[in-house]
Amino acid sequence: MNVLGLVNYWAFIFLMMVGFYILISQGNLIKKIVGLSVFQTSVFILYISMGKIRGGTAPILMEGDPVYSNPLPHVLILTAIVVGVATTALGLSLVVRIHEAYGTVEEDEIHDLDVAEAE
Amino acid sequence: MVWDVLSWIFILGGLFFIVVGGVGVLRFPDVYTRLHAAGMTDTMGAGLVLIGLSFQSGLSFESGGWLITVRLLMIWAFLLFTSPIATHALARAALHGKVEPIRGDVEGGDS
Amino acid sequence: MEDNVILRIGAKILIPFILLFALYVQFHGDYGPGGGFQAGVIFAAAFILYALIFGVDTAKRVLPLRFVWFCGALGVWIFAGVGVVTLVLGGEFLNYNVLRHDPEHGQELGILLVELGVFTTVFGVMVAIFYMFAARRQVR
Amino acid sequence: MFAVAAVGVGIGMTLVMIRALLGPTLYDRVLALNIFGTKTVLLIAVLGFLAGRPEFLDLALVYALINFIGTIAVLKYFEVGDLGKASEIGGGRS
């Protein structure tokens, strides 16, 4: 009965899953990182949409008596975005180092190289 | 009221340029020609919309509305300033990347 | 890229405004959107623009790596330091009320300081990370 | 009425989006990103009015700014394949 109210969530879930799919299916290390950030961004959207109140406005106090959207998810997501960029930066620096060490950023090739070295 | 009407004329005009710019980006055959269409959006499209909005700001916000107008104009100024630089940069990049511009009369786009 | 006059002059004109705008965002976080983090990123973006156009080495002469590195650490100290000061003044950690006689002013001061801490760290970190990426050569 | 404006900007965005997806060259995508940025600026400005919150304009300004820097970074990337080098633009790669 409240399906209409949930469609939004489903859309965001779909986005999340696309990001997640990129993350786990791709063999390219950079693309994985991009997938990760898409995944995370979509989760953030989901969060923010949970905090939205119909007819609400941004939680910056002003005159009058408007309805404000829930500020708490915003705060959480701000933190999460920062965490996300930190992860991205670290991940990319690892990718650069991996490229220097292996000459490739494809997971399969790296695997082959490791196997070759082990033998 | 006059301001209101005027602002809407501006905004609609801006929208017109934005949409046409978009169409241009789709229709033009190569990246250089598309840059021209892109320029439209940046200059006129954005400009007219922002000016239109700035007329509104005096109406929507009683106190300090003009500050908002100023801010809108600043955005526009910023866009006007950066747009040619970005366009130029892109064109250079494309040239540098050995993308040959199409020359001569061309019929239709390749979209 | 500084040989490109258009970019060079464009950047020269823009950068002060970007910096100023970053500081504006920093100090008006209380009233509008924005705050230490966003300001830090914008501030760093100005330097990144500078480094893009004039080269990382030039940028490093203006803003040595060691300095941005220090900024990254300094911000954490500022933030946690505020907390420690509140401890010393008898409040809980990060309870800004005790910073001034009047809780509201205390909060204001506290928020200002911690935002400054966030700003410093973010700015330092972003520039440092950019330096790291930009100053590396591709291995051939 | 602001909603109309927002929709208009949205249509423009969609058109550009198609270009971004079609390509065909990388530069087309960069171009699309660039226009996209501008349009986001406009969209946010309009949304600000729609919500009656002028604070949104700061946001728009940030977008314009970041977008610009992003484009410059892209150029730099193409130009020298490296973000750090102080390059010479006309002379090609050394």
Added chain:
Amino acid sequence: MLAVTALALLKLRNLFAVAMLAGIYSLLSAGLFTALDAVDVAFTEAAVGAGISTILVLGTLALVGHEQKKSTRSSVIPLLVVLVTGSILVYGTFDMPPYGDPGNPAHHHVAPHYLEESAHEIGIPNVVTSVLASYRGYDTMGETTVIFTAMVGVLLLMGGVRKRATSEMASGPASGPSDQELDGEPHQQPDGEEDPDGG
């Protein structure tokens, strides 16, 4: 539109295009954040997603080249994982309060305190800032630490610093950084990536 972008990201094999589309994705989501009243978040996403992240990805691409090779791996299992995860999530939404509903319990427990009391407890209009810096200031300190950690990590991984500082003094502006900046370890292999210039 977000969905289209995301799907395109999946298909594209040119990493540069991926970077561009990721930027667009970020811009779009920032627009969405604005529409959802999360101005501060949109602000951050704009600065981070479209700005810093894109630049970092570009920086990486500049170092590693931008063509993705064709992968031979099977995509059935990831697809299955994703489908299962997605359906579980969708299942989980069935008891969730509808979108935008003011009656949502989340809006009635802690958040009202922030909205109603912060004006006199903190005294600044931006509630997000007051929550961020005061009510949940400790989280923000953690966040600051996280980025600091990222810096430490990147510095650790990407460079040795002391030697770099000395080479900084030595090398002039025009010569560019000397190649012998400390890179942690010697470069091991030549690599066959093509020219990073696009075409």
Added chain:
Amino acid sequence: MTVHLPVLQVVIPLLAAPLCALVRHGRIAWGIALATSWASFWIAVQLLRRVQAEGPISYALGGWAAPIGIEYRIDLVNAFVLIIVTAIGAVVIPYALKSVEQEIDAAKIPLFYAAFILCLTGLLGITVTGDVFNVFVFLEVSSLSAYALIGLGQDRRALTAAYQYLILGSIGATFIVIGIGMMYVMTGTLNMMDLSVLLAELGPNRTIAVAFGFLTVGISLKLALFPLHSWLPNAYTYAPSAVTAFIASTATKVAVYMLLRFFFTVFGWAFSFDVMQLDLVLLPLALIAIFSMSLVAIFQTNVKRMLAYSSVAQIGYIILGISMASVTGLTAGILHLFNHAMIKGALFMVLGCVMYRVGSVEIEAMRGLAKKMPWTMAAFVAGGFSLIGLPFTVGFISKWYLILGALERDGWQWWLVVGLVLTTSLMAVVYIWRVVEAAYFQDAPDEVGEPIREAPLAMLIPTWTLILANFYFGIDATFTSEVAGSAARALMGIAP
């Protein structure tokens, strides 16, 4: 100042980390790290004593009372985990001095200690907090530093290991965020105590069930529960020695703590086990983990990797204890948290010593090592005894409680559990013995260059400290078992 101990526990290392990052000499950074870790340990001891004396401690950060602000809440469970983490930190850092100077570029050593301390900070932060989102933030602090630290290993595979860990860890963290979001949307709070009350009022709810699932999967990724463990062996194998010793004995433990916290405090015992039937999932996974990973460990030639697989198996023991959903089982789980930290910390430190002198931890390279490094190898044997679970070692205590817990339950599957625990102990004998045989009964390979000597005292003393702790807490386990027992009762909601 003692009132502020909970927050100082986290803030002192947090303040020290930037300092480490800035100094220019590795030794100074090391000194700072050392002082920090010992201070942390001291605080943790004080906290545990206070909790034992006065019951749970609550600390409102920023002066904002619980659901409004962030709360630090320390009860027996996390006081105990704090002890584990800080103790390992306090032992590993003295040990790290030599090993790090050899394995890491001199210029990077200050940063290394900064990252190390940050990792400690993050782990402590996760442990003390009473706020679910704060958990996530500090989780990231610890994870990011861990990724960087692991990536510092000398082998290039360290990089891929770190990358893999980063991807899986981030997936885990994101899942945790999703779970937290769903809980938030249903209750409007992020405080654990508050959540537990509100969730109980809410009753069965599909959203909460899904949140529960996501949290479980996310945390399981972090704690390398089979089959989500694929990041762990490589990460442990290729990380620098000191890092392996530290992370192996703390990071997964703290993840387990998170699991306990969420299962028992936030969701409540009844929900986790009666409604969600968690034991039905965890038990088989734990059993498979214990068995298959012990089996895999037997066939490893790299001793670090062998122990890494063994770690996955040991985590299986902990999860097994939890999945018994009884006081004894939970006691076993919590005890094994502590005990395994002691065991693996010690063993990985031994391997660090070997690495330091020999430059390799392949079994081949360890042939005849007992003659050249008698103390080191003796430590390995002693740690191995503990891993096997011989009497007078902590490993025995864990096994005791685990088997007791399984015997208390009815049903054929619990006999399987008992059998498996015993069988895998014997498998531990096999893989430990492979090393012992090589070290004691095989001739050393021909040496080139300098002869191999005993590891430096600076490394041996910390190693032996942990080994002796293994024996001390194996011989006199009343302290640990009582703390673990009361912690378990507290988690189960039974008055002690």
Added chain:
Amino acid sequence: MARIVGLWFILFAVWLLLSGHWDSALLVGFGLGSCTLTVYIASRMDVADHEGVPIYWIGRFLLYLPWLLKEILVANINVAKVILSPKLPISPIMVVFRSTQKSDLGRVLYANSITLTPGTITTGVEGDQLEIHALTRKDVDGREEDEMDRRVSIVEGAS
């Protein structure tokens, strides 16, 4: 020095315009500090030179601006016509102009003005040579460009 001071005042004006909180001594104080900091960094970066802060041009530039805007409008309408005409009558062409400006700054202003008017894009500046890409041949027939060149040179003035 004059440039530095000039930059400072410009920045402060911008600050006040952005801020809008003129009554708060604190914020104005921050403004003063921020401007000073910015100016310091700018001078350290060496961007506050004659190219970065062309304060002597401002007056003449403001006079030039309305004309430029008019040009932009006209050009926009032209390009819009092209885009909307079904046949898409374009004939892209690259030409090289020689500009008459004396300074780099002047040339940049000229080049950017050209780019701003849709239909023409400056793709390169080498010395006083401007390389231009035009959408249609008639966009570069020379008349408007000459006019623009002249006006920009006026803006450049004698500085």
Added chain:
Amino acid sequence: MSPEVIAAVAVGLPLVSAFAILALGKWPNVRDAVGIGTAGVLFTLVLRLVGPIKDGLRPEYPILEVLPGVSLGLKVEPLGLLFALVASFLWIVTALYAVGYMRGHHEKNQTRFFAFFAIAISAAMGVAFSANLFTLFAFYEMITLCTFPLVTHHGTPEAKKAGRVYLGILLTTSIGFQLLAIIWTWQLAGTLDFREGGILAGTASNGVLSVLLILFVFGAGKAAVMPFHRWLPAAMVAPTPVSALLHAVAVVKVGVFTILKVSVYVFGLDLLGTLASATWLAWVAATTIILGSLVAFTKDNLKARLAYSTISQLSYIVLGALLANEWGIIGGGMHIAMHAFGKITLFFAAGAVLVAAHEKDISRMGGLGRTMPITFGAFFIGSLSIIGLPPAGGAWSKWFLGMGTLEAGQIGLLVVLMVSSLLSLVYLLEVPVRAFFSAPPEDAHRGEGIHEAPRLMLIAMTVTALATLGLFLNPGPFYELMRLVVN
């Protein structure tokens, strides 16, 4: 010294001396003197406990509480005392013998050898005086581990392989079955203390307790009940004093002692008698007795033959315990002592042959009796004891065991005992007979080089052989101790 302290010292003293031995490694004479001296002191100490025990004292020495309710502690009771007496006395002898053997054989790593030897005795004392199952288990494992280096003393691939089998079986059974049984007992009874009359009665159904008994019996892998006997022959690669220690004193006796102690003090004879599995296990033991004897027949290697003989003999004791009546227990307990003395003599002799004549195979021992009369004489006496013929001590224990089977109404088991004795008669007496009456093998180059083994070894051998005879004449002390156990 009070009895409590004596018990503690008895456990601690060898341990201390082990460290002393390690420290004195550079001075072999001092080192060996310390070892032998400690052994002597230990025996006198243990001897001093006999009086108090006979007076009905049961001194306890709690050490510490490991877990709530699970503690480490010592308690002296008759059965343990018996074992301690045997072990401590034989340690003196073995120590003497070992010194001679090791020196005569020029073995490497002697210090390590003697140190672990001492630790093994310490652990054996610990098992003997253990107050509860946990303590017993702990010392039991300690023996396993500290005898491992003794088994693999030579470090050859063969020795390592044997070491693996040794460790594998002993740890498998102890961790796999015994530990489980102990924890289960704790879960059922809530205590692990050894109490007279047992602690398990009434705690669970007979079926459960039957299973528990099986776990205990097989868990004592050192008792070498088939199918867990493989370690024993494998361990024969060790130096002979080790074999003597393993087979006569420490290891195997610890196994059977555990079974006895569990039967008496954990199950209690009354309960044990009602368990179905007791009978069943008794037949397993019987099978082991017969099979062990049969296999012994086929072995030409002397030590291997002795090993299988041991397997067979150990099951006598297990059988005695499982008969669950007084005579069975008394017989079993006494057989610990009797077999210990007998078997150690045999091993001493075997070692002496090895040292003096470098011969391992029985078929090549023809004629050696003439050059080594003392050795083979001792061997003969030891064999008599094992077979159970007068005038050797083994006769008594076999007699009591036979009584036990009769009392239990298990005539079949009595037959088994008889058959086994006959078998052992043949396979053991073959050796001295061959040595004294056969001609030497043709390819043997027996010159003048062969004479009796070093004197220390001879002394040891003689002492044990005489003791065996003495025990026939006066089995009283052991009998009285065992009487105390069953009453």
